[in-house]
Structures are given as C-alpha cells and as structure tokens.
Amino acid sequence: MIRAIVTDIEGTTSDIRFVHNVLFPYARENLPAFIKGNEQQPAVAQALADLRAEVNRPDATAQELIEVLYGFMDEDRKSTALKALQGMIWRDGYLNGSFTGHLYADVLPALKQWQQQGVALYVYSSGSVAAQKLLFGYSDAGDITDLFSGYFDTHVGAKREVNSYRNIAEQIALPAAELLFLSDIHQELDAAREAGWNTLQLIRGEADAESSHRQVSGFDQINQELLNS
Numbered sequence: 001m002i003r004a005i006v007t008d009i010e011g012t013t014s015d016i017r018f019v020h021n022v023l024f025p026y027a028r029e030n031l032p033a034f035i036k037g038n039e040q041q042p043a044v045a046q047a048l049a050d051l052r053a054e055v056n057r058p059d060a061t062a063q064e065l066i067e068v069l070y071g072f073m074d075e076d077r078k079s080t081a082l083k084a085l086q087g088m089i090w091r092d093g094y095l096n097g098s099f100t101g102h103l104y105a106d107v108l109p110a111l112k113q114w115q116q117q118g119v120a121l122y123v124y125s126s127g128s129v130a131a132q133k134l135l136f137g138y139s140d141a142g143d144i145t146d147l148f149s150g151y152f153d154t155h156v157g158a159k160r161e162v163n164s165y166r167n168i169a170e171q172i173a174l175p176a177a178e179l180l181f182l183s184d185i186h187q188e189l190d191a192a193r194e195a196g197w198n199t200l201q202l203i204r205g206e207a208d209a210e211s212s213h214r215q216v217s218g219f220d221q222i223n224q225e226l227l228n229s
C-alpha cells in the first residue's frame with residue numbers, strides 16, 4: 001500500500017521546456033547583476049563560499065565564480081550552490097510576473113485526489129527547496145504548496161544515488177515499500193528502486209526503451225489499482 005508519493009518536477013509535474021527555455025535563460029541573463037548586487041547578502045555569500053569549496057578555488061573572485069557558474073549551466077550540472085543561486089534569481093521572476101510555474105493539466109487533480117485519500121505528497125528535485133516552493137507557490141494554478149508535506153533537494157544527495165532515497169525514506173519515516181517515486185528519468189527510478197521504493201516513470205514525450213519501470217503518460221493514469229499493486 002502506498003502511503004507517500006514523492007514527485008520529481010522537470011519532465012514529471014512540469015514541462016522540461018519551461019525549465020530549459022524559461023527558467024534557465026532567466027537565471028543566465030540575470031546572474032551577473034544578481035551576484036554583483038547581492039554578494040554580501042548572507043545566503044548569496046554562503047552559496048558563493050560553497051561554490052569556492054566545490055571547485056577548490058578558495059580565492060576565486062565573484063567575477064571568476066560567475067564564469068564557473070556559466071560553465072555549470074552549460075553542462076546542466078546539478079551543483080547545490082548553482083541551484084541555490086538560480087532559485088534566488090527566479091524569485092524575482094515569479095514576483096514580477098515574468099512567468100508562472102508550469103504544471104501539466106493532469107497534475108493538480110491527481111495531487112488533490114491522492115491527498116484526500118490520505119497519501120502524503122512530497123517533492124524531490126535538483127532545484128533547491130526554495131525554487132521548488134516558488135514553482136508550486138506561483139504555479140499556473142496558483143499557490144498549491146499546501147498540498148505537499150515536504151520538499152527535498154540535493155542536500156539529501158544526488159537523484160541518481162541510492163543513498164538519497166534512503167535519506168528521504170528516513171526523513172519521511174515510512175518504510176521504502178510504502179513509498180512511490182515519480183520521475184521521467186529511469187536512472188533516478190533505478191536508484192529509488194534499489195533503495196526498495198516503488199517507481200513509476202512519466203513519459204511526457206519520447207518513449208524510453210531502456211527503462212524497466214512501469215510507465216504512464218500522465219498523473220491521470222495513476223489509479224488506485226496502480227497505487228495498491
């Protein structure tokens with residue numbers, strides 16, 4: 001019996017094109033001005049210190065770190081420091097109405113139904129917890145953050161590592177066999193399954209022939225039978 005569902009965002013609740021064509025370019029364009037204008041702010045200073053440690057360059061200047069961050073963005077590196085800074089930059093974009101967080105049409109009705117059935121809902125994304133709360137707080141359907149009981153980011157570990165799912169299960173305080181992870185990426189689902197979790201793959205676009213996970217094309221296909229099986 002599934003007692004908690006943990007969902008990925010990009011490619012699962014939300015269109016990958018929203019992340020790659022709207023969020024990422026917005027962070028890119030605003031990065032230099034944001035760093036230069038805010039580098040003394042404690043949260044920004046902490047992220048820059050984490051980045052210096054990550055690249056083992058303790059004396060790197062803000063300008064040098066901006067170059068590092070552009071390199072990370074080019075390779076879509078899931079660096080915790082980069083993700084923290086992107087989330088801070090996106091905040092302005094959500095607040096000034098530049099965009100709202102994309103949600104597939106099948107997501108909100110399913111989340112509401114699962115919550116009413118007593119299934120606890122969580123988010124796990126490489127995007128920072130702050131960025132996750134912004135996306136769901138300023139979503140196409142308004143603020144839906146009250147649907148979720150908790151949020152996890154790379155502070156619990158990377159999404160393709162088994163230990164990350166062990167850490168999440170420990171924090172949710174449920175056995176892995178009662179947890180379901182929803183993601184579009186089979187390598188993430190492989191890691192969750194190795195940790196004992198149930199898995200379902202969202203196929204929002206192209207088929208994934210290399211996956212051994214059960215697949216659905218939307219949250220509306222995740223019915224009671226699937227949750228109980």
Ligand SMILES: CSCCC(=O)C(=O)COP(=O)(O)O
Nearest residue numbers: 009010125126127131132135
């Ligand atoms: C909070 S939405 C932005 C997601 C993000 O920054 C990202 O890198 C998506 O990575 P994921 O591993 O969650 O697919």
Ligand SMILES: [Mg+2]
Nearest residue numbers: 008010011184
């Ligand atoms: Mg994804």
